[in-house]
Amino acid sequence: MKRFLLAFLLASPFVVVHAEPEDPWLVLQKAASAAHDLSYKGVFIYQSGDNIKSVQITHTNSGQGEYARMVVLDGTPREMLSQGGDVVIFSSKNEKVIMEKRRAHNLFPAVLPEDIERLKASYQARVGGTERIAGRDGRIVFLDPRDSLRYAYKFWADREYGLLLKSLMLNDQKQMLEQMAFSQVNMMEEQGMDWFHPNVDHNKHYILEEANAQPAQDASGWTVGALPAGYRKVEQVTRLVPGKTAPVTQVIFTDGLASVSLFIEPLSKGTRPKIGQTSKGATHFYANVSKGYQILVVGEVPAATVAQIGSAVSFK
Known part of the structure; x- marks a missing residue:
């Protein structure tokens, strides 16, 4: 009986099943x-x-x-x-x-x-x-x-x-x-x-602070040129912000995971403009001024990404 089992094991081909890797x-x-x-x-x-x-x-x-x-x-x-x-x-x-x-x-x-x-x-x-x-x-x-x-x-x-x-x-x-x-x-x-x-x-x-956001407003006098690869615009609103004399436009770009916000507002008389780049943890900031407008880009993305989006803003 033992010889039969041994012969059976030796004669029977072993099939090794490899599990398909998960997608x-x-x-x-x-x-x-x-x-x-x-x-x-x-x-x-x-x-x-x-x-x-x-x-x-x-x-x-x-x-x-x-x-x-x-x-x-x-x-x-x-x-x-x-x-x-x-x-x-x-x-x-x-x-x-x-x-x-x-x-x-x-x-x-x-x-x-x-x-x-x-x-x-x-x-x-x-x-x-x-x-x-x-x-x-x-x-x-x-x-x-x-x-x-x-x-x-x-x-x-x-x-x-x-x-x-x-x-x-x-x-x-x-x-x-x-x-x-x-x-x-x-x-x-x-x-x-x-x-x-x-x-x-x-x-x-309890006080409700309305953002006074107006969705899907067309850009007035400015455009955003070539975006970093993979990013696309998903939202644009113009809102009144406490302490600001003029409405602020916010545009949100994403690659599906990373998100970047672009803010554009007219520079008020006497307001000191912000220019340059800085960071806080994973968040990078890019600030510039063009044609009397303050441009600010913020996102949990590398510094090069916010700089590219900020540099892509142009005014007619």
Whole structure:
């Protein structure tokens, strides 16, 4: 019997099955969808330079639409309610609570664009190993920039649900510039909407600060020429800003991950113009003056990117 088994083993060909490597783009696409489609609650840590904050997030997407509430747990009370792409921020100021209406842009864990195809021209993706984040297995995906006009990223996506568990922004020396990571997270069953309201302080007055933004206004007397490769304009508004005598135009450009804001405003008489470049952590600033207008470009991108966008502004 033993000889028969030995002969059978020797005669039988061994078939070695190699598992197909995971497609990193499919991992990222699942993560992008999960951030909007799933219902979850947790706490994540945001770190940029010396700035470290803990944020509690509750998110749901039911038949009524997508809703989220974020509460900053450190320092001055501050929270945010979002419905779809609209955001209202509640922040204490003296004996008041200021409510600011804005548009949502790349809020963790929804930092990835819903259309991952937009990233392929600017980044190369590769799969790494698996690490535990907030008690869950996270599949690592690296996004390496194809040029020097954007930073690199490292993501951890939940192997079961796809939800992004951690995100790192890295410079060209692979040093961390920004980090967002869940310290705890749980999936939720369908529930009511009792949680979707700010923590009201009845001893303070609530004031809504309207941005007075006028969307999709055509450029008046100026244009933006050749943009850095991969970037495109996604939004343009003109708003009245407290302390400014003239409206300020803001134009937002993105490559799907990195975002850059261009601000253009007429220089007021007696106002000292800003000229030059500076940085704070991962954020770079470029300032210039042309034809009586102040130009300011801000973004969590390399210095060359903000300088190229700022230099591309021309006046008729």
